[in-house]
Amino acid sequence: MRPTIQLLSPELIERILREAFELLMNPGVRVGSAVIEQLQSAGVEVHDGVARIPESLVRRCLASVPRDFYLYNRQGEKAVHYGGDDVNFDPGSCCVQMLDPDTLEARSSETRDLVRIVQVTEALPQFAAQSTAVVCNDAVVGNDVVGSHNDAPSAIGDLYRLFVVLQHSDKPVVTGSFSAAGLQGMIDLLAADSGSPEKLRQQPRAVFDVCPSPPLNWSEFGSHNLIDLARAGVPAEIVSMPLAGGTAQVTLAGSVTQHAAETLAGITLHQLAGPGSPIVWGGAPAIFDMRTGGAPMGAVETAMLNMACAEVGKHLGLPTHGYLVATDSKFVDAQAGAESARSAMLGALTGINMISGAGMIESLACFSVEKLVIDAESIASAQRLVRGIEVRGETLATAMFAQTGLSGEFLKLKETRALFRQEQHIPCPVIDRSARGSEPPSDIFKRARTRVDELVSKYRKPSLPEDVLRKFQAVVAREAERARTAA
Amino acid sequence: MSDQLFGAMLQSIIDGAPDKAAELARQALADGVDPLEAVNRGFAVGITFAGDQFGCGQMFLPDLLASAEAMKAAINVLEPEMLKRGSQREALGKVVLGTARGDIHDIGKNLVATILSASGFQIFDLGTSVTPEQFVAKAKEVDADIVGVSALLTTTMAGQKAVIEALDRNGLRPRVKAIVGGAAVTSKWAAEIGADGYSRNAIDALELAKSLMSKGTAQA
Numbered sequence: 001m002r003p004t005i006q007l008l009s010p011e012l013i014e015r016i017l018r019e020a021f022e023l024l025m026n027p028g029v030r031v032g033s034a035v036i037e038q039l040q041s042a043g044v045e046v047h048d049g050v051a052r053i054p055e056s057l058v059r060r061c062l063a064s065v066p067r068d069f070y071l072y073n074r075q076g077e078k079a080v081h082y083g084g085d086d087v088n089f090d091p092g093s094c095c096v097q098m099l100d101p102d103t104l105e106a107r108s109s110e111t112r113d114l115v116r117i118v119q120v121t122e123a124l125p126q127f128a129a130q131s132t133a134v135v136c137n138d139a140v141v142g143n144d145v146v147g148s149h150n151d152a153p154s155a156i157g158d159l160y161r162l163f164v165v166l167q168h169s170d171k172p173v174v175t176g177s178f179s180a181a182g183l184q185g186m187i188d189l190l191a192a193d194s195g196s197p198e199k200l201r202q203q204p205r206a207v208f209d210v211c212p213s214p215p216l217n218w219s220e221f222g223s224h225n226l227i228d229l230a231r232a233g234v235p236a237e238i239v240s241m242p243l244a245g246g247t248a249q250v251t252l253a254g255s256v257t258q259h260a261a262e263t264l265a266g267i268t269l270h271q272l273a274g275p276g277s278p279i280v281w282g283g284a285p286a287i288f289d290m291r292t293g294g295a296p297m298g299a300v301e302t303a304m305l306n307m308a309c310a311e312v313g314k315h316l317g318l319p320t321h322g323y324l325v326a327t328d329s330k331f332v333d334a335q336a337g338a339e340s341a342r343s344a345m346l347g348a349l350t351g352i353n354m355i356s357g358a359g360m361i362e363s364l365a366c367f368s369v370e371k372l373v374i375d376a377e378s379i380a381s382a383q384r385l386v387r388g389i390e391v392r393g394e395t396l397a398t399a400m401f402a403q404t405g406l407s408g409e410f411l412k413l414k415e416t417r418a419l420f421r422q423e424q425h426i427p428c429p430v431i432d433r434s435a436r437g438s439e440p441p442s443d444i445f446k447r448a449r450t451r452v453d454e455l456v457s458k459y460r461k462p463s464l465p466e467d468v469l470r471k472f473q474a475v476v477a478r479e480a481e482r483a484r485t486a487a
Numbered sequence: 488m489s490d491q492l493f494g495a496m497l498q499s500i501i502d503g504a505p506d507k508a509a510e511l512a513r514q515a516l517a518d519g520v521d522p523l524e525a526v527n528r529g530f531a532v533g534i535t536f537a538g539d540q541f542g543c544g545q546m547f548l549p550d551l552l553a554s555a556e557a558m559k560a561a562i563n564v565l566e567p568e569m570l571k572r573g574s575q576r577e578a579l580g581k582v583v584l585g586t587a588r589g590d591i592h593d594i595g596k597n598l599v600a601t602i603l604s605a606s607g608f609q610i611f612d613l614g615t616s617v618t619p620e621q622f623v624a625k626a627k628e629v630d631a632d633i634v635g636v637s638a639l640l641t642t643t644m645a646g647q648k649a650v651i652e653a654l655d656r657n658g659l660r661p662r663v664k665a666i667v668g669g670a671a672v673t674s675k676w677a678a679e680i681g682a683d684g685y686s687r688n689a690i691d692a693l694e695l696a697k698s699l700m701s702k703g704t705a706q707a
Binding site for chain 2: 094095097106107108157179217245288290292294295363364365
């Protein structure tokens with residue numbers, strides 16, 4: 001039996017959806033101009049940029065969403081399954097700062113940091129996918145890191161991050177574009193990686209986060225990205241982020257309802273543009289901290305919101321995503337461990353298909369690669385938990401006792417040797433279980449640093465065909481030029 | 488009699504009760520109380536107290552917002568009379584606010600606007616996704632003392648830098664002070680882009696604005 005956890009009763013989910021459908025009619029949803037014509041031809045009333053989307057249309061669009069899909073690695077193998085109760089993890093994304101392990105201060109993140117995160121993530125089986133984890137501020141300000149295109153303006157920052165990740169990883173990528181103009185370059189990059197736009201559509205390597213703005217607003221660029229992704233057949237992941245009490249109702253149930261309305265609206269815009277194109281019921285909901293005005297990612301209520309939002313998506317039979325395994329602490333300390341491990345467990349028990357956020361500290365403002373390897377252990381524990389307790393063999397205990405009698409010599413049994421790896425997750429040395437020896441014990445941060453260094457030293461860059469790399473560079477050069485001209 | 492009234496005014500702000508605050512303001516006018524005195528000895532004491540309580544963790548953002556709303560209600564009643572008497576409450580300073588280009592998240596910016604306004608600053612709120620040129624134009628038009636740029640997204644923080652550069656280009660600084668805030672903004676970032684100040688929350692922003700004003704006066 002797979003252990004699960006459920007916060008919402010089926011009746012409450014139905015009620016949430018009922019009210020979400022009501023919200024889509026009244027007050028309606030603010031939408032970008034790019035989608036208005038398409039909505040109107042589907043019979044939707046749009047006045048002053050506000051669309052009133054009827055339930056019947058949303059239901060029709062929901063029906064064309066694929067119930068599941070796969071992301072593929074560079075070798076063309078299925079690597080991430082979005083659907084059912086499958087649980088995958090990827091690092092948090094788009095941080096601007098990096099925790100310096102020497103000074104323990106947050107400093108501006110750079111290309112070398114993104115590369116290091118990718119290298120570590122590549123080695124850890126706990127992460128089924130990479131993410132475009134940190135902003136490369138060095139490339140933005142124009143240091144010589146993009147080769148001949150050393151003046152990469154911030155406008156192509158999203159593209160540049162994906163460019164870096166694709167060069168250093170074979171895994172699928174969770175990414176996103178923060179401008180309407182930037183998306184096409186990223187799709188072109190992925191198509192070059194896959195071989196062709198058609199191949200990318202058949203075997204997508206990446207999923208794109210697309211965010212509405214709470215409350216009930218699909219901005220110009222959000223609307224645009226939904227349509228472009230739907231037409232390209234590249235998976236989209238809606239990341240609605242109501243902040244309970246700030247940009248959404250203070251009640252958790254109310255925020256889940258708003259999340260549902262924003263996500264249903266997004267799915268409608270998306271499916272109208274490309275019926276059957278893959279899309280994920282995702283989110284990064286959080287509570288609004290009434291002291292700081294921030295979004296506490298480590299709060300248990302934030303985890304509860306992510307769980308409940310995913311439950312609504314699962315109820316509709318859709319692939320799901322959430323934002324967990326992050327902390328509000330500024331260090332990789334006990335708070336970071338407690339908050340991240342707790343939400344990893346809760347997310348896994350909920351059966352969220354993709355859980356983003358590992359490695360993040362300071363409420364998503366800063367990334368720590370040391371935390372990433374510690375989180376990998378929390379994730380492994382969560383993955384072990386959801387495998388549950390399995391029955392192996394004809395009897396539970398009597399057959400083995402028939403062999404050992406009362407000698408207690410279980411360690412010698414061939415079953416012990418055959419089964420312990422399945423029964424136990426064997427942690428890496430980041431987790432200390434050793435008896436006290438003559439060496440002074442070290443703390444987890446120090447052990448994590450050692451682990452990061454080990455993983456980086458063993459890392460081998462994937463061999464990218466020369467022509468693919470040239471295509472990558474051509475796309476980046478073209479987009480950099482376009483951005484320069486636009487500016 | 489007046490002390491009692493001032494006490495009730497103070498309490499209406501702490502309670503975040505706009506109807507009560509407006510009623511007390513009307514009563515003060517009916518009783519012939521100097522409206523400026525009503526503000527300074529009554530309502531404003533309440534908003535300062537609320538700020539202090541927030542600072543030490545006893546009050547929370549919804550409480551603080553309610554206090555600011557009550558303050559606004561009282562001022563709305565008193566303002567016409569103050570104008571008539573020429574005893575208008577002197578603005579602590581003129582502040583142009585907006586979110587950075589590309590950023591439509593305005594919750595933090597709105598909090599700052601509310602708190603600063605309740606505390607006596609004159610606010611010119613440009614709304615969301617404001618270009619550097621718009622900031623500059625408004626700052627010139629109203630002869631601003633402070634320009635505040637908010638950015639929630641890590642991707643729009645660069646817009647804060649652009650505003651500061653535009654203020655510099657137009658020769659508005661150092662007379663006009665530039666301040667920044669937002670979830671991902673840090674004092675380090677503020678220093679990096681040459682901002683005159685940064686604050687973590689709306690109450691700190693009030694302190695920051697006051698201290699910049701006193702520095703500005705000292706320099707002048």
